[in-house]
Amino acid sequence: MRYSKTLIPTLKEIPAEAEVISHTLMLRAGMIRKLAAGIYSLLPMGVYVTKKVEGIIREEMNRAGAQEVLLPAVQPAELWKESGRWEEYGKELLRFKDRHERDFCFGPTHEEVITDLISKEIRSYRQLPLNLYQIQTKFRDEIRPRFGVMRGREFIMKDAYSFDCDEKGVDESYNRMYDAYCRIFERCGLKFKAVEAETGVIGGSFSHEFMVLADSGEEGIVFCNSCDYAANIDRAEIRTKENGDGGENKEERKEIKKASTPGMKTVEEVSKYLKVRPQDLVKTLIFESENGIIAALVRGDHQINETKLKRFLDSNILLLAGDEAVREVTGAPSGFAGPIGLNIAIFADHGVKGMQNFITGANEIDAHNINVNIGRDFEIKGYGDIRNVKEDDKCPRCGKDANIKRGIEVGHIFKLGTKYSQMLGATYLDSKGEERFIIMGCYGIGVGRTVAAAIEQNHDENGIIWPMPIAPFQVLILPLNTNDTMVMETSEDIYTSLIDKKIDVVIDDRDERPGVKFKDADLIGIPLQIIIGLRNLKEDNIEIKTRRNGEIFKCSVDAVADKIIKLVRQDA
RNA sequence: CGGGGCGUAGCGCAGCCUGGUUUAGCGCACCUGCCUUGGGAGCAGGGGGUCGGAGGUUCAAAUCCUCUCGCCCCGACCA
Numbered sequence: 001m002r003y004s005k006t007l008i009p010t011l012k013e014i015p016a017e018a019e020v021i022s023h024t025l026m027l028r029a030g031m032i033r034k035l036a037a038g039i040y041s042l043l044p045m046g047v048y049v050t051k052k053v054e055g056i057i058r059e060e061m062n063r064a065g066a067q068e069v070l071l072p073a074v075q076p077a078e079l080w081k082e083s084g085r086w087e088e089y090g091k092e093l094l095r096f097k098d099r100h101e102r103d104f105c106f107g108p109t110h111e112e113v114i115t116d117l118i119s120k121e122i123r124s125y126r127q128l129p130l131n132l133y134q135i136q137t138k139f140r141d142e143i144r145p146r147f148g149v150m151r152g153r154e155f156i157m158k159d160a161y162s163f164d165c166d167e168k169g170v171d172e173s174y175n176r177m178y179d180a181y182c183r184i185f186e187r188c189g190l191k192f193k194a195v196e197a198e199t200g201v202i203g204g205s206f207s208h209e210f211m212v213l214a215d216s217g218e219e220g221i222v223f224c225n226s227c228d229y230a231a232n233i234d235r236a237e238i239r240t241k242e243n244g245d246g247g248e249n250k251e252e253r254k255e256i257k258k259a260s261t262p263g264m265k266t267v268e269e270v271s272k273y274l275k276v277r278p279q280d281l282v283k284t285l286i287f288e289s290e291n292g293i294i295a296a297l298v299r300g301d302h303q304i305n306e307t308k309l310k311r312f313l314d315s316n317i318l319l320l321a322g323d324e325a326v327r328e329v330t331g332a333p334s335g336f337a338g339p340i341g342l343n344i345a346i347f348a349d350h351g352v353k354g355m356q357n358f359i360t361g362a363n364e365i366d367a368h369n370i371n372v373n374i375g376r377d378f379e380i381k382g383y384g385d386i387r388n389v390k391e392d393d394k395c396p397r398c399g400k401d402a403n404i405k406r407g408i409e410v411g412h413i414f415k416l417g418t419k420y421s422q423m424l425g426a427t428y429l430d431s432k433g434e435e436r437f438i439i440m441g442c443y444g445i446g447v448g449r450t451v452a453a454a455i456e457q458n459h460d461e462n463g464i465i466w467p468m469p470i471a472p473f474q475v476l477i478l479p480l481n482t483n484d485t486m487v488m489e490t491s492e493d494i495y496t497s498l499i500d501k502k503i504d505v506v507i508d509d510r511d512e513r514p515g516v517k518f519k520d521a522d523l524i525g526i527p528l529q530i531i532i533g534l535r536n537l538k539e540d541n542i543e544i545k546t547r548r549n550g551e552i553f554k555c556s557v558d559a560v561a562d563k564i565i566k567l568v569r570q571d572a
Numbered sequence: 573c574g575g576g577g578c579g580u581a582g583c584g585c586a587g588c589c590u591g592g593u594u595u596a597g598c599g600c601a602c603c604u605g606c607c608u609u610g611g612g613a614g615c616a617g618g619g620g621g622u623c624g625g626a627g628g629u630u631c632a633a634a635u636c637c638u639c640u641c642g643c644c645c646c647g648a649c650c651a
Contacts, residue, residue: 012612013583016583016644017643037643091649138651140650142649144645144649146645159651319649480609480610512609514611516612516613517610517611518611531610535610536610
């Protein structure tokens with residue numbers, strides 16, 4: 001590729017809209033441009049990288065025995081009504097009508113379509129197992145798109161669906177995908193973790209998320225250094241005993257007192273003001289659910305986890321109550337809620353169980369109660385694991401120290417079971433001639449998100465540093481003196497010889513000053529730069545620079561091609 | 573959807589509060605010429621704006637008012 005013939009509109013200045021480094025660099029390196037909120041155009045550099053990632057995905061999916069298909073992006077409402085998700089999916093599903101006023105949606109995922117297809121084509125156990133995948137554009141009308149392609153509304157996703165006869169089969173399919181995913185992300189040069197995860201709207205019984213470790217990640221993950229436990233924070237259990245949750249407390253119950261706490265709303269403020277530790281407080285949080293308003297209690301230094309609470313209450317809708325509702329239920333503005341005297345159901349985290357003589361809001365403005373006790377002052381309807389794992393908590397599996405980090409979810413694999421095959425009637429006849437539901441799994445990879453995640457993990461102050469396997473080009477040739485025939489001819493010779501050797505190479509043939517070329521080269525992050533300038537060429541030398549460590553070494557013109565091939569292979 | 577903020581040249585911004593001396597400005601980018609060629613050069617000249625849109629107030633609106641559209645941030649939501 002010739003630089004002068006392609007479109008790589010690099011930016012010197014930092015775009016105002018970008019929040020995370022990958023977004024900034026994708027804009028600055030001329031990979032993407034925004035068209036609307038959460039909707040991006042991919043420019044040539046963006047396409048090259050995307051194709052590389054897709055190529056790796058295809059190779060590994062095919063290696064794992066999956067077959068590629070391409071399903072429609074536009075889907076009829078009937079299918080979604082059959083699965084029940086036309087109502088269930090909510091506003092994230094982009095709906096529209098065709099000219100005949102028939103309802104359609106733009107596919108946010110393809111369980112319905114694939115299950116419908118399979119229900120029509122599969123008759124016998126002899127046709128199973130099967131794993132079909134596609135790489136396709138999806139649309140999810142996210143409430144708040146952000147971070148560029150990391151959380152866009154329109155995005156490219158690889159989704160795969162497995163179809164098996166029995167549990168043993170689906171386990172095998174699942175494990176094969178798990179292994180394939182590990183290979184894919186390893187080949188993309190990513191540091192990642194597979195963590196136990198929640199299943200969400202897709203449904204199903206069992207799932208893992210593949211998380212790329214990055215501070216900018218939107219997911220909390222908990223993992224253990226001693227054993228191989230790793231889970232999404234929404235799923236990670238609290239190891240009750242080791243963390244002192246739910247123990248007995250034999251302290252004497254003191255008399256309840258009211259303390260004035262003017263304007264003190266947060267745990268931090270109250271504990272500082274009353275000169276106690278945050279863990280001597282109990283937070284009372286009011287939630288609205290489809291089954292009415294409830295209160296949830298956690299220790300002052302703990303954080304409620306709404307996903308866990310939702311699961312514990314078996315509720316579909318759960319929202320932190322607004323100021324108005326809080327005032328109605330407690331009689332006080334938010335910040336002063338407490339469990340005493342509430343006539344709604346009160347649930348508590350295990351961590352609250354053993355507490356005595358603790359502090360809560362007094363359901364009265366500017367006041368808190370001291371020496372509150374469960375049983376004497378109020379009753380708990382049920383205890384559950386409803387808080388986040390904390391830094392000093394122990395691993396739920398082995399009891400050693402747990403770690404908490406941030407991650408970007410780049411892949412998610414589910415064991416779906418028969419949810420969709422039942423809804424859409426996908427059955428097969430087993431060897432005894434009995435009709436059975438096909439057992440399904442589904443497996444997604446966010447392609448754009450993988451690209452963004454790779455940048456989050458591979459960059460420096462000058463720009464992107466592509467891992468060789470997903471680099472838009474492997475080599476960039478930089479002729480420094482465009483008006484010098486020797487420089488240009490040598491550059492062109494090296495360029496064609498590398499193309500002959502099947503190296504992905506781009507030559508910066510623009511009539512620009514060296515400084516401009518160097519800056520752009522570092523910004524777009526091509527792993528190997530061949531620098532050709534008069535100075536060295538007079539001694540028949542060129543320079544090779546590796547983008548990652550900035551190392552530069554001289555090399556004779558004749559030896560360049562072989563040297564480059566060696567370097568490319570070594571990282572590929 | 574709730575709270576906050578921003579829309580002025582391709583990008584980044586100033587001007588708005590206190591309406592008129594502004595023909596709407598600056599930096600970068602762009603075009604022409606000269607010059608320069610190992611880390612985003614220099615000089616000279618030049619092009620580019622419905623001041624997001626609609627309505628209103630006024631002798632006069634980028635500036636004040638109303639509505640509207642778009643975007644960004646925080647919260648809730650999410651394969």
